[in-house]
Amino acid sequence: MDMEIILHLGVSFVISLIFVPIIGRITKKLGIIAHINERTIHKGIISRTGGYAIYAAFLIAAAAFLKTDQQINAILIGGLVIFLTGFYDDIHDLSPKLKLLGQLIAALIVIIYGGISLKDLTLPFIPTNITYAISLIITLGWIVGITNAMNLIDGLDGLCAGISMITLMTISASSFIAGRGDIASLSMILVGAIGGFLVYNFHPAKIFMGDCGALFIGYMISVISLLGFGYETSTFFTLGAPIVVLAIPVADTLIAIIRRRVNHKQIDEADRGHLHHQLMFKLNLGQTKSVLILYLVTALFAIDSFIYERHPIRAVTLFIVLLILFELFVEVTDMISRKYKPVLTIANIFIKSDKLPKIKESAAFKKYLWRLTRGFGLFVVICIVITGIGSGVYYYHLESIKKKTVVYEKVNSPTTLMNQIYSEINKHTEVNNEQAKYVCAYFACDYYTLSNKGRNDIGGQAYFYKSRLSAFKNYAKKDYYKDANKYISSGKNKNIEVSSYRIISAQRSQVELSGLEGYRYYDIQLELTFKKKNPILGKEKITLTVTCINKDDKISVVSFDDDQSENNDVIES
Structure with missing residues (x-):
């Protein structure tokens, strides 16, 4: 902690x-x-x-x-x-x-x-x-x-x-x-x-x-x-x-x-x-x-x-x-009543101790025992039914997860690091904050890596939330990808590549998209390290926070902030 x-x-x-x-x-x-x-x-x-x-x-x-x-x-x-x-x-x-x-x-x-x-x-x-x-x-x-x-x-x-x-x-x-x-x-x-x-x-x-x-x-x-x-x-x-x-x-x-x-x-x-x-x-x-x-x-x-x-x-x-x-x-301790001792009574059938309650042989007690047994039997049946229903719901839930498992897109010409992250995404098939960590890491590596990009390519699109994709692309063209074509055309993009990453923290986010309230959002804080000093950012390392949403059993990025520009908000229109 x-x-x-x-x-x-x-x-x-x-x-x-x-x-x-x-x-x-x-x-x-x-x-x-x-x-x-x-x-x-x-x-x-x-x-x-x-x-x-x-x-x-x-x-x-x-x-x-x-x-x-x-x-x-x-x-x-x-x-x-x-x-x-x-x-x-x-x-x-x-x-x-x-x-x-x-x-x-x-x-x-x-x-x-x-x-x-x-x-x-x-x-x-x-x-x-x-x-x-x-x-x-x-x-x-x-x-x-x-x-x-x-x-x-x-x-x-x-x-x-x-x-x-x-x-x-x-x-x-x-x-x-x-x-x-x-x-x-x-x-x-x-x-x-x-x-x-x-x-x-x-x-x-x-x-x-x-x-x-x-x-x-x-x-x-x-x-x-x-x-x-x-x-x-x-x-x-x-x-x-x-x-x-x-x-x-x-x-x-x-x-x-x-x-x-x-x-x-x-x-x-x-x-x-x-x-x-x-x-x-x-x-x-x-x-x-x-x-x-x-x-x-x-x-x-x-x-x-x-x-x-x-x-x-x-x-x-x-x-x-x-x-x-x-x-x-x-x-x-007679916590319910002095007569309530079912487990001790059953145990005494085998222990046969005078200090423990016994099953009496009187007609009145047999009648009482019959009612108790019938009630206990009904209780057992109810427990079995509830257990069956619970198990059915549980396995139904598991099957629904399997059926709804989303195959995340593998981008063209991924780097070695991106291939490693992609394998981690597939290992974590349940949609939770563990999967969110790797989806956000993949998005970040793809976005900031230019070594595998062609002209006018923008990284991270496959993992960005679809209804905000247009705003994301417009933002990217004005910010990180503003001069990307210049580096790609001259071949200077070969060393602009994320070589390693570290997940600093992962927690529920307070962000909510308008019209998408009530879904789970996560803030994933990452540290990215480049092969060499990134000429666009002027740094060899960068820290950023990527916000993503869990909707339709899929993790999608909705916003990110690398503290490198005045405005990194790509949620609002």
């Missing part, structure tokens, strides 16, 4: 570190504190507005370092709505319905105004408009669900802050590796803001983040993951990695819903049956040990998401093992 992103982390951390105690003292005097009741486990008077410092530190660092565009603006506006919802709840205790309304408004802002959603979701045999509606519903549910999941695990000192930091660092690292510096930077700014708060929140906590912090963090994690999480796979699996990393809050939320339904309680009715409560009270581990164990489990799930990129089978195996261990924990 480069020093610029580390700087973003450090600045937000320091700001948060300074703000937290100041805000804590002010709000404690104002009486905004965590009240003690039958559900709380803290003692003393503790402010519950640490989230205010997290939000302020994030906002200041974001204003200093982030490049604003419509998506970033939508995220910041939605973040303000969710923060104010939580902050008001910390002071006046909002009803669950009003709190949900605030979350829905924040989610709709990023979906409608920011255009952030699973817009590339494709499902076989389903019309595009219906698929789009389904993707919006999933997006809305994802944002609201993760926002509340992070809020629900905020039950022990340092728990929510630590788990969210691990999650965001995983997102940032994955995004950086995939060339998504924008997501990496955004994530690390939030990590720093939370880190400064965690210094005061770890047991024994001097301040709590409150709903304003927990809701804001959950909202940000859900939205950042929708930006891509650094992965360029099918959107059908876009949320797979975040779900794995967020396994603890997601599972805890789902179990809480089931537990309350089983015990005939309202879904929004608070209790002491959460995962962290089981560790602390059932296993008597105390706050610090309970939190550290949950940190470790979250880290294991985070590692699993990394492994999946290179070793899917190993990752799936590890995930299943972790899920089985988690299921055993749920049954041992």
